[in-house]
Amino acid sequence: MICYYCHEAVRKEVDIVNLFKKRVPLCDGCRDALSRWRAGKRCGFCHRLMQTDETVCLDCRFLSSRFRPPESITCLLDYHGAVKMLFHRYKFTGDCALAEVVAMFLDSRFREYDVIIPIPISKARMEERGYDQTTMVLEAKGVAYSPFLETKTRSRQSGLGKVERARRENPFLLTCRHEDLAGKRILLVDDIYTTGMTVHQAMEKLYTFSPGTIDVLTFSKA
Numbered sequence: 629m630i631c632y633y634c635h636e637a638v639r640k641e642v643d644i645v646n647l648f649k650k651r652v653p654l655c656d657g658c659r660d661a662l663s664r665w666r667a668g669k670r671c672g673f674c675h676r677l678m679q680t681d682e683t684v685c686l687d688c689r690f691l692s693s694r695f696r697p698p699e700s701i702t703c704l705l706d707y708h709g710a711v712k713m714l715f716h717r718y719k720f721t722g723d724c725a726l727a728e729v730v731a732m733f734l735d736s737r738f739r740e741y742d743v744i745i746p747i748p749i750s751k752a753r754m755e756e757r758g759y760d761q762t763t764m765v766l767e768a769k770g771v772a773y774s775p776f777l778e779t780k781t782r783s784r785q786s787g788l789g790k791v792e793r794a795r796r797e798n799p800f801l802l803t804c805r806h807e808d809l810a811g812k813r814i815l816l817v818d819d820i821y822t823t824g825m826t827v828h829q830a831m832e833k834l835y836t837f838s839p840g841t842i843d844v845l846t847f848s849k850a
């Protein structure tokens with residue numbers, strides 16, 4: 629078979645160990661390259677690489693001054709060159725087979741949650757891309773999810789400063805009933821966690837329906 633990332637043939641000697649392993653769409657070299665983490669001091673909560681003189685994560689401090697935080701944030705892949713290229717190809721060049729590659733890095737923690745809610749993409753982005761990059765990974769892994777959030781208008785935020793983003797109104801709507809979330813263990817899933825604003829705005833909506841806990845899973849942390 630061909631590696632989905634480098635397009636080289638994956639040669640596997642069949643032995644008693646890998647005979648029973650699930651077939652994977654990634655060669656060992658690409659798997660190692662993608663799962664590498666850059667060295668350096670990281671925020672213990674959001675996993676951002678911090679400056680050497682930074683004692684408190686400024687992103688987390690800013691967000692916790694405005695929003696109730698999640699219980700935890702799990703990040704599957706560090707956002708270095710190989711991972712950036714993976715997401716660029718996956719999101720912007722229509723290489724949707726790469727959903728299988730991202731899905732390889734998911735483990736079985738989904739079983740610990742009552743409700744798994746993806747951050748949705750805007751209708752405009754869906755029309756332009758033709759697929760939702762977050763739910764497609766969940767589907768590749770066979771994870772059942774609940775599309776309880778919808779976007780009003782999620783404008784491109786990358787060019788805006790933090791304060792400007794915070795001033796914008798919450799772009800999400802809840803499409804479920806109170807009892808769908810009340811007391812439940814919720815996992816909120818996003819593709820790339822940048823400043824965390826999007827995830828926190830989504831949680832702000834979810835918290836209005838009194839969930840038990842909310843944890844966040846992000847495929848990568850910019």
Ligand SMILES: [Zn+2]
Pocket residue numbers: 631632633634635636654655656657658659
């Ligand atoms: Zn490869």
Ligand SMILES: [Zn+2]
Pocket residue numbers: 671672673674675676685686687688
């Ligand atoms: Zn942080």
